[in-house]
Amino acid sequence: EGRPLPATPVAARLAFLAEADRLKSVLRATPVLKGARRENSAEHSWHIALHALVLHDLAAPGVDRDRIIAMLLLHDLVEIDAGDTPIHAGVDAAAQAAREAAAAERLFGLLPAKQGAALHALWQEFEAAETADAVFAKSIDRVQPLFLNLASGGGSWRDYEVTLAQLEHRVGSKIARGSPALWAFVRARVAPWFAA
Amino acid sequence: EGRPLPATPVAARLAFLAEADRLKSVLRATPVLKGARRENSAEHSWHIALHALVLHDLAAPGVDRDRIIAMLLLHDLVEIDAGDTPIHAGVDAAAQAAREAAAAERLFGLLPAKQGAALHALWQEFEAAETADAVFAKSIDRVQPLFLNLASGGGSWRDYEVTLAQLEHRVGSKIARGSPALWAFVRARVAPWFAA
Numbered sequence: 224e225g226r227p228l229p230a231t232p233v234a235a236r237l238a239f240l241a242e243a244d245r246l247k248s249v250l251r252a253t254p255v256l257k258g259a260r261r262e263n264s265a266e267h268s269w270h271i272a273l274h275a276l277v278l279h280d281l282a283a284p285g286v287d288r289d290r291i292i293a294m295l296l297l298h299d300l301v302e303i304d305a306g307d308t309p310i311h312a313g314v315d316a317a318a319q320a321a322r323e324a325a326a327a328e329r330l331f332g333l334l335p336a337k338q339g340a341a342l343h344a345l346w347q348e349f350e351a352a353e354t355a356d357a358v359f360a361k362s363i364d365r366v367q368p369l370f371l372n373l374a375s376g377g378g379s380w381r382d383y384e385v386t387l388a389q390l391e392h393r394v395g396s397k398i399a400r401g402s403p404a405l406w407a408f409v410r411a412r413v414a415p416w417f418a419a
Numbered sequence: 420e421g422r423p424l425p426a427t428p429v430a431a432r433l434a435f436l437a438e439a440d441r442l443k444s445v446l447r448a449t450p451v452l453k454g455a456r457r458e459n460s461a462e463h464s465w466h467i468a469l470h471a472l473v474l475h476d477l478a479a480p481g482v483d484r485d486r487i488i489a490m491l492l493l494h495d496l497v498e499i500d501a502g503d504t505p506i507h508a509g510v511d512a513a514a515q516a517a518r519e520a521a522a523a524e525r526l527f528g529l530l531p532a533k534q535g536a537a538l539h540a541l542w543q544e545f546e547a548a549e550t551a552d553a554v555f556a557k558s559i560d561r562v563q564p565l566f567l568n569l570a571s572g573g574g575s576w577r578d579y580e581v582t583l584a585q586l587e588h589r590v591g592s593k594i595a596r597g598s599p600a601l602w603a604f605v606r607a608r609v610a611p612w613f614a615a
């Protein structure tokens with residue numbers, strides 16, 4: 224019937240969770256609900272975690288579904304301080320990475336030290352995109368906006384005048400790294416929009 | 420390198436994920452961002468999955484963090500068809516349960532049969548609130564709105580004129596079932612609002 228409170232202070236964890244509420248106000252370039260409004264990063268994070276739950280068997284063998292879901296739940300928290308950077312907007316990647324690193328320091332620093340370090344490391348693993356888990360998590364993060372753009376008649380592709388070649392380069396290559404089969408499937412669905 | 424596409428049709432899974440986008444328009448009674456607007460069920464689902472990631476060690480021993488997170492990612496999908504039912508609004512619970520059961524049939528039925536059955540069973544386990552995993556998942560689902568209400572000066576407690584005794588009965592008892600320690604901690608934080 225429930226353990227006694229562990230040594231790690233609960234108050235610090237609740238402060239972190241309260242701060243996370245702010246991710247609900249970070250707006251992304253991608254429309255939701257067939258274009259009715261822009262998506263926020265909190266609901267995006269939920270949607271891609273659900274994608275991972277449903278699509279994880281398209282990853283390379285050995286990928287850990289639950290580590291990927293944990294990564295995806297955390298991956299955008301830094302946007303509370305650093306904002307969202309639309310992939311097609313051409314922002315300065317190094318400056319953005321520095322802002323995000325500082326944000327991660329602050330946000331994971333709200334947690335008790337040991338827990339904060341573990342979640343900070345998981346976020347860094349996602350960002351580095353070197354392990355198989357991180358590579359597939361990045362695929363999932365990239366594939367969800369494509370369907371939202373399709374459902375809304377172009378979405379951020381239209382706003383940023385994206386070509387299929389640019390999409391292949393900026394997005395497709397990253398999806399294919401995690402799952403060539405998934406990118407082949409998705410490419411066949413998005414290519415007609417660019418041809419039209 | 421990624422596996423070849425498995426026998427389960429990817430298209431059916433993507434149809435399910437596209438339908439899930441609609442959870443972003445289901446509004447709850449609870450305010451977010453210190454009262455700036457009402458929360459939607461998609462961002463709520465993300466926030467409670469993050470709560471489970473951070474608070475899981477307050478559960479009874481043997482509870483499986485990752486099963487709980489999967490439950491929480493799915494638990495509100497039925498609201499796409501059945502709507503949200505504010506806990507303090509006094510709706511007909513049997514009629515609502517029937518609407519939600521029909522919604523679960525339809526939504527999990529969008530998936531390939533085997534995957535749909537597994538996720539449907541996980542949702543049913545959450546609803547039944549009998550296993551240790553489901554009981555703790557319900558605790559987490561109930562505890563997050565309390566903090567949002569506190570942060571917004573009362574939130575849905577004010578709208579529905581809730582008393583501390585009602586909160587104990589409708590919410591506290593369910594949180595305490597999953598973690599008496601968590602409810603003791605949270606109760607000490609919310610009680611002053613009702614005394615004021």
Ligand SMILES: [Ca+2]
Nearest residue numbers: 298299307308
């Ligand atoms: Ca992002």
